Every structure is written in structure tokens, then in C-alpha cells.
Amino acid sequence: MWSSMRERRLTYFAIGLFTGVALGVFAGLLLAPYSGAQTRRRLALQAHRVAESARDVADKAEQTAHVLGDRVDHYLGRDEEAAWRKVRELREGVARYTQAQIS
Numbered sequence: 001m002w003s004s005m006r007e008r009r010l011t012y013f014a015i016g017l018f019t020g021v022a023l024g025v026f027a028g029l030l031l032a033p034y035s036g037a038q039t040r041r042r043l044a045l046q047a048h049r050v051a052e053s054a055r056d057v058a059d060k061a062e063q064t065a066h067v068l069g070d071r072v073d074h075y076l077g078r079d080e081e082a083a084w085r086k087v088r089e090l091r092e093g094v095a096r097y098t099q100a101q102i103s
Helices: 001-029 037-101
Strands: none
Touching: none
């Protein structure tokens, strides 16, 4: 019962979506302010602008990732050094404790 309702809803949705897209394309063609060649030229120019903007954003993101990566490496390196220092201190403390217990 539930699956047939879902299937019907999905079918109606698909029909509505297809009809809406078809009507939108038809209305766009009828009401377009420019000829096909002009529209294609404008779309190509806009696509070129968007691609340039995307390249700029990608370059900035890459630079930011490098800076953040360097900072993370720097801080992790400091943390790693501090951790090894603590390990050495603990080992030395254990060695002193065992020597004191043996003596």
C-alpha cells in the first residue's frame, strides 16, 4: 500500500517536473530578448568569466591550504618535540626510581 502511494507520488512529481521544464524552455525561447547567436555568445562570455573566477578562488584556496598546512606542521612538530621530551623525562624518572629501589 505504502509503496504504491510512493510510486504514484514519484510518478506525478516526475510528470510535473518534466512538464515544468518543457514549459520553461518553451517560454524562454518565445520571450528571449536576444537571438540564438547573441545568446550563445553571451553565455560563452559569462561562462568564461565564471571559469576565471573559479580559477582565482581555487588559487586562493590552494594558497590558504599551504599556509594552514605549514602552520599545522609547525604546531604538530612542537607538540611532537614536547611529547618526546616528556617521554625522556619519564624514562629518566623511572630509571632513577628503579636505581633508588635497588640501592
